Amino acid sequence: MTASSNGTSVSVWMDTASLPTYAPLPGDLDTEVCVIGAGIAGLTTAYLMAKEGRRVTVIDALGVGAGETGRTTAHLFPPDEWYTFIEDKFGAASARLVADSYARAIELVESIAKEIAAVDGIDCEFERLDGYLYALPGNGFQDLEKEYVSARRAGVAVELLPGVPGLPFDSGPAVRYANQAQFHPLKYLAGLARAIERHGGKIHGGTHAHRLRGNQQQQTVSTDHGEIRARHVVLATHTPFNDRVVMHTKQAGYRTYVVGLRVARGSLPRILLWDTGDPYYYVRLETPDPSMDHDILVVGGADHKTGQDDHPEHRYDEIERWTREHFPMAGAVAYRWSGEVMEPSDGLAYLGHNPMDDDNVYLITGDSGNGMTHCTIGAMLVTDLAAGRPNPYKSLYDPSRKPIHGLADFAHEQANTMARYGEWLTGGDVDRVEEIAAGEGAVVRDGLRKIAVYRDAQGGLHAVSAKCTHLGCAVHWNSAERSWDCPCHASRFDIEGNVLHGPAPEPLEKVELAENSAPPRGPRPGMRGRGAR
Known part of the structure; x- marks a missing residue:
């Protein structure tokens, strides 16, 4: 398994790409557009706006591609909810809009890929492929004929087949x-970054946005390196950091897992593949090195609510076992990694004006497993809104819409979240810090507070408050990524408490903890529930 030096997983994309790095913001700055987040949502938006001649500045707490874009499986495929469910929830007209927006997103990615290949010499391996949805007997959603009819009615080029051709099962x-x-x-992000610079845009890494304030004429973004004053601000941080509650009741964070196994070149058709099971799996091929005799079979799935499985390594094993059962030619495991998916309550992304904010603050979130597609649609939509142009998808993806089409999921997620606050009344994961093994973390009760403690390979302790800086849930240890994850709203922190994923705006509070003054024993916690996407 490929892993980084700090123990977090490394995707095949992270292992095979060279990304540009950028210096932090040098100080206070005036710009026309400030884009917060340097993943596909932020860089696509910055590219489109810079190409129109706007003065654009992109900032990211870490750097280009350091967030969830590098942890996707990079499919451009039908909606995760499928057209039959979208039609049932939103109507046939909305399903047609979804289909049209997806087609336009793929066309835009294709055109940008051609541009950066021709101008910047970067081949992002864009490839048109057929995708297949199948349902093994007795496992999950079965009515493929209904999906076929709904997709056709939405204007999608589909065909109902007796089976997927070329598979070993x-x-x-x-x-x-x-x-x-x-x-x-x-x-692709490396090419976008070069194109943004070519069109006059600026990018700054290592610049953490803490606060946003302003009015219809100007917004001020406060960062750890100065303030940015901008006419428009785009929140492209996967989930918004400036909203305390509004958007976080409409979507929930899930971890998803990916295994990459070697397969002989040509042993499988180059297609996209998804099933409808529970758990479900999604499959594609990647060719990291055309000179080698093998491809990487990329298989993902085994989702669960963020922060609600302390030791999720078994999920990699489950994916690998499923893969070997269905693809017996699969060889050695070359990669294992996980990523974060934000699931909107009704299945459609939230793209457009940020609710309860000024009209010059925009939001791209709620990827629902279609992050590459939704982020591209969001970039197109936000660019039109900032320019005062009409956009046919504005109402469809409006972040201020009510979750009336997903009330059951909405209620389930809120109940799950509220239950997590009860953990402040339970004991810790262990009684004393001496019980924490090297390379592991655990939450320890200390009187009325809980402390998140990690023991490094040398035996040193790294202690921070277990209280998430968003809305105060107690974080959980994630042994697969060596991170502290919030089970309420999907914030994530590294072992030093630094923010890895919002909505938490600030790091976890540092705690001084001596080995010989461990917190007293307390009651042991009960079993934690797990969610499934």
């Missing part, structure tokens, strides 16, 4: 979606 009936796509997401 009998898939049973399948829907073929023609002309979908895949690409290398981090090579």
Whole structure:
């Protein structure tokens, strides 16, 4: 398994791309557009706006591609909810809009890929492919004929087949979606960054945005390196850091897991593949090095609510076991990694004006497993809104819409979140810090507070408050990524308490903890629940 020096997983994209680095913000700055976040949402927005001649500045707490874009599987494929459910929830007209927006997103990615290949010499491996949805007997959603009819009614080029051609197992009936796509997401970001600079835009890494304030004429972004004054601000941070509650009741964070196994070149068709099971799996091929005799079979799935599985390594094992059962030619595991998915309550992304904010603050979130597609749609939509142009998808993806089409999921997620606050009344994961093994973390009770403690390989202790800086849930240890994850709203922190993923705006509070003054014993906690996407 490929892993970074700090113990976090490394995707095949992170292992095979060279990303540009940028210095932090040098001080206070005036710009027309400030984009917060240097993933696909932020860089696509910055590219489109810079290309229109706007003065654009991009900032990121870490750097280009350091967030979730590098942890995707980079499919450009049908909506995660499928057209039959979108039609049932939103109507046939909305399903047609979704289909049209998805097609336009793929076209935009393709055109940008061609541009950066021609001008900057960066090949992001964009490839048009057919995608297949299948349902093994007795496992999950079965009505593929209904999906086929709904997709056709939405204007999608689909075909109902007796099986997926070229697979080593009998898939049973399948829907073929023609002309979908895949690409290398981090090579794409490298090209976008170069294109933004070419069009006059500025990018700054190592610049953490803490606060946003302003009015319809000007917004001020406070960072750890100065203030940015801008006419427009785009929140492209996967989930907004400036909203305390509004958006975080409408979506929930899930961890998703990916295994990459070597397969002989040519042993499998180059297609995209998804099933409808529970758990479900999604599959593609990647060719890291055309000179080698093998591809990487990329298989993802096994999702769960963020912060609600302290030791999720078994999920990699489950994916690998499923893969070997269905693809017996699969060889050695080359990669294991995980990523974060924000699931909107009704299945559609939140793209546009940020609710309860000024009209010059925009939001791109709620990827629902279609991050590459939704982020591209969001960039197009936000660019139109900032320019005062009409956009056909504005109402469809409006972040201020009520979750009336997903009330059951909404209620379930809120109940799950509220239950997590009860953990402040329980004991710690262990009674004393001496019980924490090297390379592991655990929450320890200390009187009325809880402390998140990590023991490094040398035996040193790294202690921070277990209280998430967003809305105060107690964080949980994630042994697969060596991080502290919030089970309420999906904030994540490294072992020193630094923010890895919002909405938490600030790091966890440092705690001085001596080995010989460990917190007293307390009651042991009960079993934690797990969510499934």
